Amino acid sequence: MRKYFIIISILFFLSGCVCEKKVPEKEIEKIPEVTYPSEEIVKEEKALDEEVKEEVKTEEIKIEEVKKEDIKTEEYKKEDVAKKEEIVLLPKEKISQKEGKKTDKGLSKKIYLEKWNGECLIYNLKWNLMSFGKAIVICFEEKNNFHLVGITLPEGLPRQFDYGYNRVDSFIDKKTGLTKYFYLYTRSGKKETTTEIFFNWSGKQYTVIAKKYRNKKLYSTKRNVIKFEDDIFDPILVFYFLRYINIENIENTEYTIALSEKWYLKINYKGTEIKKLPEGDKKEVYIIEPLVRTEKEKFKEGKLDIYITKDDDKIPVYFEGKVPIGKANLYLTGKQKIECSKYNNVNEVINEILKY
DSSP, rough: OOOHHHHHHHHEEEEOBSSSSSSOOOHTTTTTOOOOOOEEEHHHHHHHHHHHHHHHHHHHHHHHHHHHHHHTTTTOOOOHHHHHHHHHHHHHHHHHHHHHHHHHHHHHTTTHHHHTTTEEEEEEEETTEEEEEEEEEEEETTTEEEEEEEEOOSHHHHTTEEEEEEEEEEETTTTTTTTEEEEEEETTTEEEEEEEEEEEEETTTTEEEEEOOOOOOOEEEEEEEEOOOEEEEOOHHHHHHHHHHHGOTTTTTTEEEEEESSEEEEEEEEEEEEEEESSOOOEEEEEEEEEEEETTOOOOOOOEEEEESSSOOEEEEEEEEOSSSSSEEEEEEEEEEOOGOOSSSHHHHHHHHHHH
């Protein structure tokens, strides 16, 4: 159940909400504003990545030297060793190069974000019969990037206990369609956590920096470099990609998701039906069921159904998730078009939406 809660929280913001009424400024201040990191920070991360790569190469050289010593000890001839290395290593290298070309081609599809540029989706959240407010998801063109963002503010008991303040951001390169930077913020009482992910596509790896705070004081920092081979998505971009592809042919396709470790997403296509939306409209929708797992786990029974309109926009209009006590429902109540040229960045858009 834990991994479904994480996926729901990150992607569809079930752990929080924003209210219909004007949001107090002190509530807005609890959510950090997010911008793309400065060039200095990006360069620093790349430099650290190169250091990690050099350390890995050094370790590989040491391992290879040990292997050679073992070979000498066992009186293997150099000719035999060369043949074995040629047999074992060369095919792997060829496969890797072939997959790399396929990966680059598969990920460079920037047009599917251009399709939803300026889209703002507003959702209501209910836990059983209790209303928890709204959630907002925005796709915004910002300088050289598409900026995907979701932000929540709690109400009721969660707000009283400072739970449910969340923000997720993804910066997608407009030229390549690849994620450059991903940011996740959560607040639970006096504790806050941030997760930053920097992508190094040429090196086929990403760097995760996770920080924990208590009473605004940093008490834990973890840094990890994770390698990947094929296409990899951040948690927000993958669902825009699902809106882009042919949903009816989605079965048995597995997507790799970059988080503090690599996660894997598989989609069950459950058919179509006519769905009556809360405001009274009826729409024909696709029904899909996401299944998730970590590297060490197997896929288990799904606990979330997503309803996506069977039209050109493919709007996720309804989410229904099983929780320990009843069900959580997230349903679309509004769709707005944002004129990106009127704003310098998405933070200005968010502040305006929350205030009015």
